[in-house]
Amino acid sequence: MALDLAFTLNGAAWRLSVAPEATLLEVLRERCAITSLKDGCSPQGQCGCCLALIDGRPRMTCVSPARAAQGAHILTLEGLSDSDRDLCARAFAAAAGVQCGFCIPGIALRAKWLLDHQPTPTRAEIARAIDMHLCRCTGYVKIIDAIVLMAAARRGEPVPPPVADGGVGVRLARYQAADLALGTRPYVADLARPGLLHGALVLSPHARARVVAIDVSAAASAAGVVRVATAADVPGRRWYGLLHDDWPGLVAEGEEVRCVGDVVAVVAADDARAARRAAALVRVEYDVLPPVLDPIAALAPDAPQVNPTHPNLLSVSEIRRGDAEAALAKSAHVVSGTWQTQRIEHLFLEPESALAEVRPDGRLRLCSQGQGIFDDRRQVAQFLGLAEDQVIVELVPNGGAFGGKEDMSVQAQTALLAWLTRRPVRITLTREESIRLHPKRHPIRMDYTVGCDAQGRLTAVRARMLGDGGAYASVGGKVLERAAGHACGPYRVPNVDVEARAVYTNNPPSGAMRGFGANQAHFGIEGAIDLLAEKVGLDGWEIRWRNALEVGDTFCTGQVLEKSVGLKKTLLAVKDAYDAARRAGRAVGVACGIKNCGIGNGVAEWGKCRLVVEHDGTVSLYNGYTEMGQGLLTVLTQFAVEVTGLPASIFRPKVDSTYQLACGQTTGSRATLFGGRAVIAAAEKLRRDLEAGAALADLVGRVYAADVVIDDTTALGAPVATIKTHTAFGFATQVCILDASGRVEKMIAAHDVGRVVNPALCEGQVEGSIHMGLGYALTEELPCEHGMPVTFRLRDIGVLRARDMPEIEVILVEDPEPEGPCGAKGVGEIGLVPTAPAVAAALFAFDGVRRYQLPMKDSPAARAMSVGQRRLGS
Numbered sequence: 001m002a003l004d005l006a007f008t009l010n011g012a013a014w015r016l017s018v019a020p021e022a023t024l025l026e027v028l029r030e031r032c033a034i035t036s037l038k039d040g041c042s043p044q045g046q047c048g049c050c051l052a053l054i055d056g057r058p059r060m061t062c063v064s065p066a067r068a069a070q071g072a073h074i075l076t077l078e079g080l081s082d083s084d085r086d087l088c089a090r091a092f093a094a095a096a097g098v099q100c101g102f103c104i105p106g107i108a109l110r111a112k113w114l115l116d117h118q119p120t121p122t123r124a125e126i127a128r129a130i131d132m133h134l135c136r137c138t139g140y141v142k143i144i145d146a147i148v149l150m151a152a153a154r155r156g157e158p159v160p161p162p163v164a165d166g167g168v169g170v171r172l173a174r175y176q177a178a179d180l181a182l183g184t185r186p187y188v189a190d191l192a193r194p195g196l197l198h199g200a201l202v203l204s205p206h207a208r209a210r211v212v213a214i215d216v217s218a219a220a221s222a223a224g225v226v227r228v229a230t231a232a233d234v235p236g237r238r239w240y241g242l243l244h245d246d247w248p249g250l251v252a253e254g255e256e257v258r259c260v261g262d263v264v265a266v267v268a269a270d271d272a273r274a275a276r277r278a279a280a281l282v283r284v285e286y287d288v289l290p291p292v293l294d295p296i297a298a299l300a301p302d303a304p305q306v307n308p309t310h311p312n313l314l315s316v317s318e319i320r321r322g323d324a325e326a327a328l329a330k331s332a333h334v335v336s337g338t339w340q341t342q343r344i345e346h347l348f349l350e351p352e353s354a355l356a357e358v359r360p361d362g363r364l365r366l367c368s369q370g371q372g373i374f375d376d377r378r379q380v381a382q383f384l385g386l387a388e389d390q391v392i393v394e395l396v397p398n399g400g401a402f403g404g405k406e407d408m409s410v411q412a413q414t415a416l417l418a419w420l421t422r423r424p425v426r427i428t429l430t431r432e433e434s435i436r437l438h439p440k441r442h443p444i445r446m447d448y449t450v451g452c453d454a455q456g457r458l459t460a461v462r463a464r465m466l467g468d469g470g471a472y473a474s475v476g477g478k479v480l481e482r483a484a485g486h487a488c489g490p491y492r493v494p495n496v497d498v499e500a501r502a503v504y505t506n507n508p509p510s511g512a513m514r515g516f517g518a519n520q521a522h523f524g525i526e527g528a529i530d531l532l533a534e535k536v537g538l539d540g541w542e543i544r545w546r547n548a549l550e551v552g553d554t555f556c557t558g559q560v561l562e563k564s565v566g567l568k569k570t571l572l573a574v575k576d577a578y579d580a581a582r583r584a585g586r587a588v589g590v591a592c593g594i595k596n597c598g599i600g601n602g603v604a605e606w607g608k609c610r611l612v613v614e615h616d617g618t619v620s621l622y623n624g625y626t627e628m629g630q631g632l633l634t635v636l637t638q639f640a641v642e643v644t645g646l647p648a649s650i651f652r653p654k655v656d657s658t659y660q661l662a663c664g665q666t667t668g669s670r671a672t673l674f675g676g677r678a679v680i681a682a683a684e685k686l687r688r689d690l691e692a693g694a695a696l697a698d699l700v701g702r703v704y705a706a707d708v709v710i711d712d713t714t715a716l717g718a719p720v721a722t723i724k725t726h727t728a729f730g731f732a733t734q735v736c737i738l739d740a741s742g743r744v745e746k747m748i749a750a751h752d753v754g755r756v757v758n759p760a761l762c763e764g765q766v767e768g769s770i771h772m773g774l775g776y777a778l779t780e781e782l783p784c785e786h787g788m789p790v791t792f793r794l795r796d797i798g799v800l801r802a803r804d805m806p807e808i809e810v811i812l813v814e815d816p817e818p819e820g821p822c823g824a825k826g827v828g829e830i831g832l833v834p835t836a837p838a839v840a841a842a843l844f845a846f847d848g849v850r851r852y853q854l855p856m857k858d859s860p861a862a863r864a865m866s867v868g869q870r871r872l873g874s
């Protein structure tokens with residue numbers, strides 16, 4: 001029986017009949033159109049995105065039953081006074097406290113409540129106050145800055161206005177920062193359409209089983225259900241993938257499911273609850289088979305083949321230079337060890353969502369949050385058996401991705417339901433479904449043997465890496481290729497013998513995640529270097545200085561570095577602090593990092609841009625890469641401003657398939673690098689017309705196009721005279737300082753970013769990366785049993801909360817990259833590459849224990865954290 005509710009929402013009286021099992025979040029979002037409340041984890045109540053004030057108290061509405069609204073006064077950001085809303089928007093924009101924005105409305109409302117009760121909180125008090133809120137992007141630093149600004153403004157102190165205009169080097173406020181802070185810029189799950197249907201997936205409960213039969217009859221006749229679809233309903237090719245078409249969008253009867261994220265059926269219904277209820281009625285008969293869960297076992301000759309498209313050995317990447325064996329035999333010191341990293345969940349705050357509809361002209365329109373909308377278009381068109389131009393894809397900038405939205409998630413199934421029903425359909429995953437479905441960061445086992453001479457100069461690196469790729473290829477072969485390429489870290493090594501293998505198993509797929517193999521490799525090589533430093537009698541800084549790559553040196557892959565090698569500048573930038581901490585008797589660790597910018601390795605890459613002068617005096621800035629919180633649209637605007645001299649406010653960045661701007665995935669720290677070059681090239685054409693005397697109004701309708709191709713890199717092992725595996729590299733040195741109890745007190749991060757395009761966004765990338773890197777080092781993991789993650793609880797997964805974060809000092813170093821736009825190179829990934837080894841080194845200085853496995857939960861630094869305390873897995 002329906003539940004009748006009467007309540008006051010943002011000052012207005014409401015009367016509603018709702019389903020008795022509905023949550024307050026569902027009522028407020030779906031019945032009252034309150035989009036500042038986001039669903040990041042319902043029904044866990046652990047992310048804070050759904051926060052509302054109920055009778056003046058902060059409440060997570062996803063764990064509040066609808067009946068909690070009865071007679072209540074409910075306040076959301078929409079109901080704040082204009083001056084409070086304005087202050088909140090200005091503070092978050094001015095402080096660069098917004099990245100993807102998904103977490104911010106909840107935090108902003110919490111901040112308002114905090115300041116109503118405690119007008120002058122300290123930073124530590126603010127951190128504690130927002131402890132119920134998770135942010136995966138910012139590292140909380142600039143969120144706290146924003147709340148400090150809000151508090152100052154309420155005391156009558158001036159708040160610096162957000163920077164509204166400027167080119168390269170300016171702290172230009174993020175594009176749409178105010179709307180993101182207030183929750184008024186929609187994500188896919190916020191989009192409304194008349195007659196919208198809601199989809200739900202039927203996922204395999206088994207990591208490996210044969211699907212004997214699928215019976216959808218009960219689901220199809222359930223209340224509210226419009227359509228149930230299975231593999232038999234797919235008009236095109238069911239198998240897709242970024243590099244290998246090995247991933248079925250729906251698994252057919254007679255086939256095997258290969259992981260617990262496999263989709264067996266999909267339901268469309270009038271509302272999301274009806275769709276989920278019906279999905280639970282789909283009866284699937286499975287013949288359960290023993291799963292292949294261990295990558296070593298997967299390589300046994302009698303191991304079952306996990307994926308029918310490819311043997312279990314997905315890829316082998318090899319690098320051999322010089323004679324490592326002979327060099328090791330002659331080395332003054334040799335160390336060996338096995339380093340093991342863990343499976344990591346991206347935990348972007350916005351779960352996957354897609355919306356599809358068939359347009360009056362018969363074409364399918366897809367609203368995607370994916371990291372490469374042209375790859376989405378190709379795969380969806382293939383799935384539906386359509387020509388690509390029959391599918392129009394529009395990016396709705398997402399609430400975080402970090403590599404986890406490169407592969408298709410629900411785009412194909414959503415498009416299928418829309419195609420079959422001829423009605424708009426949206427599928428939005430729950431947090432549990434999201435974790436089951438998208439690829440993870442690879443667990444990699446790394447066996448290293450590394451030698452040096454008596455002065456600590458590296459002589460040889462031998463490494464064997466084995467990565468658990470899970471059920472589907474994704475980009476796993478490339479991740480292991482990148483791990484191999486970064487096996488020597490940012491050091492000069494004359495003799496190299498590296499082999500990295502990616503292996504199929506029935507675990508959740510592994511794929512792209514921020515760092516893309518470099519994180520894992522650095523945990524190994526930096527650990528080995530610390531072992532050598534101890535043998536030689538050098539400190540961590542000195543051995544790195546002696547081996548640091550410089551212009552003219554050879555990188556692990558054989559590429560001679562000809563420009564923009566700022567590693568030594570980053571080492572010098574931290575030296576005084578490192579020495580001072582050691583002199584003060586503190587436990588301190590240092591590590592360096594290198595990360596490719598651009599995929600490279602022989603892959604042709606593009607930057608593409610169209611600048612279109614519009615009738616309303618704006619200039620549309622189309623590009624092919626994705627905004628996912630990193631600030632790409634802002635940075636591209638700054639390049640356009642820099643070249644044209646036009647104000648930033650007239651540029652409207654857009655990502656859709658209006659123009660043929662396929663650039664592949666937003667990956668490899670390349671969007672600024674290549675997208676920026678294309679914007680500059682297009683903007684120069686516009687500038688020439690302006691310099692010739694044209695006013696912008698004279699140019700309405702003109703399209704200034706630039707396609708930049710980068711096709712001069714060489715594949716690993718290619719028989720070429722000049723090896724150039726990558727266009728550019730970022731470099732970093734990080735220092736970790738522990739307090740007297742072994743807790744991480746401070747991280748210092750010096751980064752060579754080529755040229756600082758936007759200091760605020762650049763700092764934000766590094767701060768957010770360090771947050772992710774500290775979690776990687778100490779608390780984060782996603783172990784599986786029988787191929788199923790053992791937990792879906794956010795606190796167990798171990799992403800750090802605001803109170804867990806140490807002080808972070810970011811030092812931006814400029815060593816201009818000639819192939820980069822205005823000298824810039826990518827900074828999206830490298831921020832966490834050296835973090836875990838720096839923490840490991842500091843921990844060794846603290847307690848004398850060498851740690852070879854992540855996360856380092858046995859350490860005092862991990863025990864000091866508020867999350868990740870449960871020991872997971874068996």
Ligand code: FES
Pocket residue numbers: 038039040041042044045046047048049050051060061062063
């Ligand atoms: S959605 Fe309610 S706390 Fe995450």
Ligand code: FES
Pocket residue numbers: 098099100101102103104134135136137138349399400629
């Ligand atoms: S800005 Fe906080 S999750 Fe993205």
